[in-house]
Amino acid sequence: xxxxxxxxxxxxxxxxxxxxxxxxxxxxxxxxxxxxxxxxxxxxxxxxxxxxxxxxxxxxxxxxxxxxxxxxxxxxxxxxxxxxxxxxxxxxxxxxxxxxxxxxxxxxxxxxxxxxxxxxxxxxxxxxxxxxxxxxxxxxxxxxxxxxxxxxxxxxxxxxx
Ligand SMILES: CC(C)(COP(=O)(O)OP(=O)(O)OC[C@H]1O[C@@H](n2cnc3c(N)ncnc32)[C@H](O)[C@@H]1OP(=O)(O)O)[C@@H](O)C(=O)NCCC(=O)NCCS
Numbered sequence: 001x002x003x004x005x006x007x008x009x010x011x012x013x014x015x016x017x018x019x020x021x022x023x024x025x026x027x028x029x030x031x032x033x034x035x036x037x038x039x040x041x042x043x044x045x046x047x048x049x050x051x052x053x054x055x056x057x058x059x060x061x062x063x064x065x066x067x068x069x070x071x072x073x074x075x076x077x078x079x080x081x082x083x084x085x086x087x088x089x090x091x092x093x094x095x096x097x098x099x100x101x102x103x104x105x106x107x108x109x110x111x112x113x114x115x116x117x118x119x120x121x122x123x124x125x126x127x128x129x130x131x132x133x134x135x136x137x138x139x140x141x142x143x144x145x146x147x148x149x150x151x152x153x154x155x156x157x158x159x160x161x
Contacts, residue, residue, distance in 0.1 A: 014066065016098050019049050019056040026065040027058070034081035038137075048078065057098060059091055069095040071102070077109035090160075096125045097160045103149050110142035119143065126152035 024045060031039045048056050048070050055073065059066045067082035077099060082091045099107055111118050113132065127145040136142035
């Protein structure tokens with residue numbers, strides 16, 4: 001079944017599950033579309049899968065993968081992306097909420113200071129900017145953003161509903 005342009009918020013079922021080897025090509029495709037100039041290579045994903053097998057998750061819809069998220073046991077979000085054709089339909093929220101539920105304390109991440117879309121998304125999730133690292137990406141600064149689980153989880157659940 002063609003899945004593009006379906007409003008996911010109104011048309012489940014889809015599921016979050018941990019990464020498996022067969023997902024790699026679809027993930028590389030999503031990665032390339034999301035980060036054309038700075039996409040992680042295949043080896044980076046394989047290394048993440050090796051190090052954090054329970055924290056590398058994908059959203060599955062039928063035989064397709066619509067997005068992925070990698071975080072770690074120290075509540076650090078390493079990366080996430082949703083297929084361009086399926087953004088603004090709540091999938092990023094689902095991935096974020098999965099990580100928030102698994103988090104021991106406060107989710108945190110670095111994000112490019114020029115990545116306005118992602119920063120707006122993370123703010124919408126309840127994250128706050130707590131710092132800035134000059135030149136972290138060479139050509140851009142990183143903003144440090146933090147999600148205080150004890151403070152924000154209830155509001156985040158409401159947004160997900
Ligand atoms: C960031 C990203 C994962 C968000 O995924 P998504 O599935 O579109 O997110 P959601 O649909 O759950 O968005 C929830 C809310 O966040 C906000 N939001 C999401 N994307 C936004 C954008 N580009 N601009 C402004 N606000 C945005 C909106 O308030 C949105 O709710 P609404 O659609 O009802 O207005 C997605 O845009 C993406 O893959 N971007 C490219 C990769 C990337 O930058 N990853 C982060 C690297 S640190």
